[in-house]
Amino acid sequence: MPDSYAVHQGRTYEASGRPPGRLALYEGDAQVAEVPIADLDEWYSVRTRGTFLEHEFEVVDERDGCYSLFYMAGDGQWAARVWAEPEAHPDVQFQRQDMYTFIAVTPKDKVADIHEVRTDLLGPWRKEQEERESRES
Numbered sequence: 001m002p003d004s005y006a007v008h009q010g011r012t013y014e015a016s017g018r019p020p021g022r023l024a025l026y027e028g029d030a031q032v033a034e035v036p037i038a039d040l041d042e043w044y045s046v047r048t049r050g051t052f053l054e055h056e057f058e059v060v061d062e063r064d065g066c067y068s069l070f071y072m073a074g075d076g077q078w079a080a081r082v083w084a085e086p087e088a089h090p091d092v093q094f095q096r097q098d099m100y101t102f103i104a105v106t107p108k109d110k111v112a113d114i115h116e117v118r119t120d121l122l123g124p125w126r127k128e129q130e131e132r133e134s135r136e137s
Contacts, residue, residue, distance in 0.1 A: 004121070007042035008035055015043060038129070043122035050111040052104065053082060053089075059114065067111050071102040 006015035006023055013025035013032065023043065025033045037043065048059040052069055055078065061068035073079045079102040083094045093105040 003047060004045050005043070006035075006040050008033070008040055010041070012042075037122070037125055040122055043120075043125065045119045045121055047117045047119070048114065049117055050114040052106060052111050055079075057104070057111075059111070062108070065108055066105050067108055069104045069106060069111070071104070073100050073102065076100045076102075 004015040006013050006025055008025060013027060015023045015025055017024050021037055022034050023037055023040070024031050025035060049056055050059050050067065050069070051057070055071065057069035057071045059067050060070045071079055076099055080096075082088075083096050083102055086092070086094045089106075091107055092110070095103040095105075097103065
């Protein structure tokens with residue numbers, strides 16, 4: 001699932017990249033345009049989240065009755081303890097990418113509160129541009 005979208009001239013596209021001040025717009029696999037970010041009506045990301053073992057994870061994939069979950073822990077302590085005891089959850093595949101990054105592939109019924117989180121990217125980009133312009137003047 002794409003995680004960045006842009007609305008340009010009233011149409012919604014998947015969006016990719018960030019060459020200085022520009023975004024590539026896609027319909028499916030085909031790039032249909034590259035436009036200045038300033039010309040967009042909206043630009044936002046969408047992430048799917050769910051609760052697993054009473055902690056919120058990002059749902060990054062769904063297949064074969066399972067979710068692949070991504071968790072980046074601030075201190076890594078809780079996740080490190082859980083990942084060190086995979087026998088407590090025999091139907092879950094645990095992977096640890098580094099000290100703070102954890103992945104679990106788990107049956108869907110172990111994940112609750114699946115929801116999408118939409119984050120505005122255009123507003124912060126415009127604010128950054130305004131601040132840059134005011135520093136330069």
